[in-house]
Each structure stands twice: as structure tokens, then as C-alpha cells.
Amino acid sequence: MSELKMQKKPRKPKELENQPGKYDPRNKLNDLTGKEWLLLTKSFWETEPSPLDKTAYAHPAPFLIKDVQKLISMFTKKEMTVLDPFVGSGTTLIACNEIGRNGIGIDLNENYRELFNRRLSESNIELNSDIKYVVGNSLYAIQDIGMVDYIVTSPPYFNILKNDSKGTRNNSGKAYRMAAREGIDFYSDLLDDIGNFDKYDDFISALEAIMGKAYQHLNNKKYATIIMSDFTVNKKEQPVQGDIISMMNRIGFEFCGTTVLLQPVKPLYPFGYPYAYKINHHHQNLMTFRKVEI
């Protein structure tokens, strides 16, 4: 064996292994040390619940505070401003508040602002950052906000909450449905609700119009993350991730990569069994983009 092959990589002294790492003063993106930054670049994460998520489940599809907190800490520094144009129960705003970022959230549905206020009072959360919840259609409401440093959002997944999904919405008591949520509702009957379109292409166009407005309010060289999973349209698997990336590219965003957010405790449904293979989506795609204008 050659001498080169025999050389081992020097091991870090034991006392340094659990250290948070060093902050590089050239870092203009976030407040993370090199080690913390590196850990967040891994292409999969496992979803992490927190006690602050509890009240959010009155909303049909909230995301979890810790998951969005990780994104915000990767893409912003303290006191920077984050926009969520589909803020729902206000998860992004609570995550911003927890880690000292300012947040602007927009949602069409007045009831969800009330839910956000309930989350604050039931979890005894005091707002210490500049946090704004705006009720309105993002297509128009975005024009009244200033410039922001990061966009993170989970739009409606087309109209999947409205389809009948044959048994996915109620709990038959069988073991494979143990974690199913009963009584799932859709967001609203409002015409501006982009979860109410009949055609998938119209949904993508409406989302493109809103993200196009958001692009104009994002500072240059800053990032945007869209959280979505793939789903079926008219019982056919739709490559939603590809459609979202093409849509964001049309607006001018550069695609930076997808972090797969694993959701291992979701129930398994025997959709095609025993006739055909049908996938169970047990992850979300966290698709990140950058605005780069010369």
C-alpha cells in the first residue's frame, strides 16, 4: 500500500467535537457557524414537532414551527424580514418571532388570523419582533409591503383538500390509518382562494402571478423556499416539483436545490392495492430559489 493511501485524516480533538463551530465574519447570509451551516445543507431533514404546533391543527394544512425555523435561520440574519404570502395559522410568523426575525404574513381567510391570535394566547407567546398578519389576496396585498430578505411559504396544494380522495379523510379504525386526521376541511369558498381552481394549469398560473409579485419585493441575491409535496391530479401522479421549478424559473428565480422533509409518521393508504402501484407521499419538497439580478 502506498504511503499516501495509509495516511488517515487527522481526527478532531474530542473536546472540539460537540462545539458549535466558528462564525465567519464574511457571512452575509445568516448568523450560523460553519458547522451549523453545513448541517443544514444536507438534502434531507426529518420533520420536528414542537409543543407550539398544537393549536395550529385547527388549520387543514399547517407546517411545523421547527422545520420553518431551520429554513429561516439558514436564509436570514437577526432582524431581517421574512414574507409568507400564504401564512394560514401563522406558523412562519411564530417561527420568526422565536428567533428574532421580522415577519409579514398574508392570508385570504380572516378566520386564520383569529387562529393565529389564538395560537399566541394559548401558548403564551409574546411578540418581540415586528410581526404583521395581513388579511387579503396576496396578488394585491403584496404591493403594500416593503422589501423583504426571504420568502418562505406553503401554498394550497391545488384543490386536493376538495377532492373526495376515497377514504383518505376519515379514519376507518384500521391500523394503517392510525394517524389519519378526521374532519379535514378545505380553506374557504372564496373565489380568490387558489385552492379552489378546477384546472391544475389555472392554479399554477395563479401561483405564478403571486410569486411574481413577491419576486419584485425580494431584495436581490436573497432566497425563496416553496414547501409542497407531489400529489395526484385526476388520479394521475403529477410531477408538482418540476412544475413549480419551471414556474419559478419563468419568473426569474434560480433553482438552488430541494431539501426532502421526511414525515415518517403519516398513515399508509392502500391506494392501488392489489391491482396497481400507487405511491404514498411521506415527504414534502422544500424547494429553494435565489433572485439574482445583475
Ligand SMILES: C[S@@+](CC[C@H](N)C(=O)[O-])C[C@H]1O[C@@H](n2cnc3c(N)ncnc32)[C@H](O)[C@@H]1O
Ligand atoms: C397550505 S396553507 C398554509 C398553511 C400555513 N403554512 C400554516 O402553517 O398554517 C395555504 C393557505 O393559503 C391561503 N390562500 C389561498 N389563496 C390565497 C390568496 N390568493 N391570497 C392569500 N392567501 C391565500 C389559504 O387560506 C390557506 O390558509
